[in-house]
Amino acid sequence: MLKPGRDLRRDLRAHGRLVISFLLALVAAMAVSSSAHAGQWPEEKGGQALGEAPELLLTFDDGPHETLSKSILDTLKERNYKAIFFWTGRRVTGEKAGLDERLALVQRAVREGHLVGNHTVNHAKLCSVKKEEAEQEIDDNRKLYETLTGLPMFLMRVPYGARCKRLEKMLAERNIRHTHWDLDPQEFRHHSTDLAVQYVTRKLARLENGKRAILLMHDTQPVTATALPRILDWIEEENVRRLEALSSTLDDQGKRKGRRQRRPDKLPIRIISGSEFVGQRYPAPLLGVAEAGLLEVGQMLRTTSLQILPHP
Numbered sequence: 001m002l003k004p005g006r007d008l009r010r011d012l013r014a015h016g017r018l019v020i021s022f023l024l025a026l027v028a029a030m031a032v033s034s035s036a037h038a039g040q041w042p043e044e045k046g047g048q049a050l051g052e053a054p055e056l057l058l059t060f061d062d063g064p065h066e067t068l069s070k071s072i073l074d075t076l077k078e079r080n081y082k083a084i085f086f087w088t089g090r091r092v093t094g095e096k097a098g099l100d101e102r103l104a105l106v107q108r109a110v111r112e113g114h115l116v117g118n119h120t121v122n123h124a125k126l127c128s129v130k131k132e133e134a135e136q137e138i139d140d141n142r143k144l145y146e147t148l149t150g151l152p153m154f155l156m157r158v159p160y161g162a163r164c165k166r167l168e169k170m171l172a173e174r175n176i177r178h179t180h181w182d183l184d185p186q187e188f189r190h191h192s193t194d195l196a197v198q199y200v201t202r203k204l205a206r207l208e209n210g211k212r213a214i215l216l217m218h219d220t221q222p223v224t225a226t227a228l229p230r231i232l233d234w235i236e237e238e239n240v241r242r243l244e245a246l247s248s249t250l251d252d253q254g255k256r257k258g259r260r261q262r263r264p265d266k267l268p269i270r271i272i273s274g275s276e277f278v279g280q281r282y283p284a285p286l287l288g289v290a291e292a293g294l295l296e297v298g299q300m301l302r303t304t305s306l307q308i309l310p311h312p
């Protein structure tokens, strides 16, 4: 596992300044460009579950944030769930306060079994900016995080879920697939923990057996940190209710012949890890990466022809 030492950190900061100044020069062009193509990515949503149970994949965008990502990681660790974080490069470069904490959180997330996906350096509108800029946003962020984590970054969530032909081609050329979402509580708009929890739990209550939902929240929003434990509480309590319903139905089947039985239509909700998701969705050799386990991946990369890219 790479540890960003003083030299690496200095290089990352220099890189960040370069990218930021480069992008500042493009602000005018971005201002006049058309809005992002709000296409859909139907084939990239949760899709079919691994098993019969309804499944949930937790994903968090826009971090790392020195206190909110930490709080989310604490919650996930306490309950032993693994998520995917789609993080931006601008938060791990530059001279900003909290940089050391954010760098440490990147390392911690990977160490604790979460996956880190690409969300561009500057949360860019990839269908609006110039082609070279869009490519740089994707490639620079990948290099940054591959250097920080020692892991390949093949997961991506396009900011705003933007979709256009040019971007589709760009991602295909890089063997990257956008990971879309099913549940979007819009907590970044209303800032209400209650609304976020209500939205997610109502949707999860209706999630069918054999189906998977990908939850999108933002680890830069205080609501995400406060809503997450309540959402997980609801899932755990709901799962107990479903198990009780299942076991009482099984009892009834033996005891009350001839009487109409209520079949529990929903199995307990399973929260799957990012690795399980990748293992199902991505072909070998990425499947091998998922199976090898995250901590072994760094070693594997060092001993095979795959290379950790040098820092920019």
Ligand SMILES: [Zn+2]
Pocket (backbone or CB within 6 Å): 061, 062, 119, 123, 159, 160
């Ligand atoms: Zn975002």
